[in-house]
Amino acid sequence: MERRRSPYRERSAMMRNRKRYFRILVRIVLGLVFIYASIHKIRDPVAFAGAVAAYNILPYGLNFLVAAILPWVELISGLLLVIGYRVKAAASIVIAMNLFFIVALSSTIVRGLDIDCGCFKQGGGKTPAWEVIIRDVIFLVTAIFLVLNKQKPGKRLS
Amino acid sequence: MTNIMKDMKKLLLEMTVIIFVASLIGIILNHKMLLKVCSGRFDLSKITSPGVQRMEKIPMPVGLLQAKELFERKEAVFVDARDASFFSRGHLKGAVLMPLGESELNLARFMVKVPSSATLVIYCNGYDCRDSMTLGAKLMEKGYRKVYVYEGGYPEWRDAGLPIEREAP
Numbered sequence: 001m002e003r004r005r006s007p008y009r010e011r012s013a014m015m016r017n018r019k020r021y022f023r024i025l026v027r028i029v030l031g032l033v034f035i036y037a038s039i040h041k042i043r044d045p046v047a048f049a050g051a052v053a054a055y056n057i058l059p060y061g062l063n064f065l066v067a068a069i070l071p072w073v074e075l076i077s078g079l080l081l082v083i084g085y086r087v088k089a090a091a092s093i094v095i096a097m098n099l100f101f102i103v104a105l106s107s108t109i110v111r112g113l114d115i116d117c118g119c120f121k122q123g124g125g126k127t128p129a130w131e132v133i134i135r136d137v138i139f140l141v142t143a144i145f146l147v148l149n150k151q152k153p154g155k156r157l158s
Numbered sequence: 159m160t161n162i163m164k165d166m167k168k169l170l171l172e173m174t175v176i177i178f179v180a181s182l183i184g185i186i187l188n189h190k191m192l193l194k195v196c197s198g199r200f201d202l203s204k205i206t207s208p209g210v211q212r213m214e215k216i217p218m219p220v221g222l223l224q225a226k227e228l229f230e231r232k233e234a235v236f237v238d239a240r241d242a243s244f245f246s247r248g249h250l251k252g253a254v255l256m257p258l259g260e261s262e263l264n265l266a267r268f269m270v271k272v273p274s275s276a277t278l279v280i281y282c283n284g285y286d287c288r289d290s291m292t293l294g295a296k297l298m299e300k301g302y303r304k305v306y307v308y309e310g311g312y313p314e315w316r317d318a319g320l321p322i323e324r325e326a327p
Contacts, residue, residue: 049191054216056219061196064195065185065192067188068187068188068192069181072181072184073180073184077176086172088169092169093173093177096173112219112285112288112291113216115216
C-alpha cells in the first residue's frame with residue numbers, strides 16, 4: 001500500500017530543493033565573477049601592478065608580487081566555486097580577499113585618492129570607490145552565505 | 159568542540175593549499191617580470207600599459223612631518239593651489255602661487271623657472287580640498303616626476319606653528 005506524504009513534508013522538501021538550487025546559482029555566479037575579474041589581470045600583470053601601486057599601500061616591489069599572485073588566487077577560487085569542489089575553502093578565500101579590498105578602498109576615500117579600483121578591466125573608466133565598496137560587500141555577503149549554508153553530507157547537487 | 163577544531167584545521171589547510179598553488183603558478187608565469195623588478199631593471203618608462211601610466215601620474219600624498227622635513231631641507235618647491243585671496247591672507251613661507259583655475263596661464267611661466275627634476279609639494283585648504291591633487295596630476299603630465307601633495311594643507315601647517323607668510327594689507 002502506498003504511503004501518502006503529508007503536504008507539509010512535500011512543501012518542506014520543495015523548499016529544501018529551492019534552497020539547494022539557489023545555493024548552486026549563487027556559487028556559480030560568484031565563481032564566474034571572480035574568473036572574469038582574474039582574466040584581465042592575468043593578461044596584463046604590469047597594468048594591474050600599476051593599479052595596485054596607485055593605492056600607495058605597498059612598497060614598490062610588492063605591488064608586482066601581488067599583481068603576479070592575486071589574479072591566480074581569484075581564478076582558482078572562482079573555478080572551485082563553479083565546479084563545486086572545496087566550496088567552503090574557496091568562499092573563505094573570497095571573504096578574506098573582499099575584506100582586504102574593502103579596507104584598501106576605504107583607505108583611498110580617507111586619503112582622498114581618486115584612483116581606479118583595478119577590479120576588472122585595467123585602464124577602463126573610473127568607478128567611484130564607494131560604489132566598488134558596495135559591490136564588494138555584496139560579494140562578501142554572498143561568500144559568507146556559501147560558507148554558512150554548507151552542503152549536507154550525501155547531497156551532491158551543491 | 160574537537161569536531162569544530164578539526165573542521166577549522168581542514169579549512170585552513172585547504173585555503174593554504176589553494177593560495178600556495180595560486181602563488182606558485184603566478185610566480186612561475188610572471189618570473190621574468192618579478193626578476194626584473196628585483197634586479198631594478200624594470201624600466202617603467204618603456205611600458206605603455208595604462209596601469210603604469212596611471213601609477214606614474216598620481217602625486218604621492220605626504221603628511222605634516224614629511225612636508226616639514228622637505229621644507230627644512232629646502233629640497234622642494236611648495237606650490238599653493240588656492241585662489242590669490244586665500245594666498246594673500248596667509249601661505250607657507252616661500253610658496254609659489256598657482257591657483258588651479260588659472261594654472262594653464264601660470265604653468266608656462268612656472269616651467270621656465272622650475273626644472274622638471276625639482277621636487278614639488280602642492281597644498282591647498284586641507285583634507286577636504288582636492289585642488290592640490292588635481293594640480294599635482296596636471297604638473298606630472300607636464301613632465302614633473304617628483305610631485306607630492308601635502309594633504310593637511312595650509313590650515314594644518316599654520317596650526318602646527320610652522321613658518322608662514324602674509325601679504326601686507
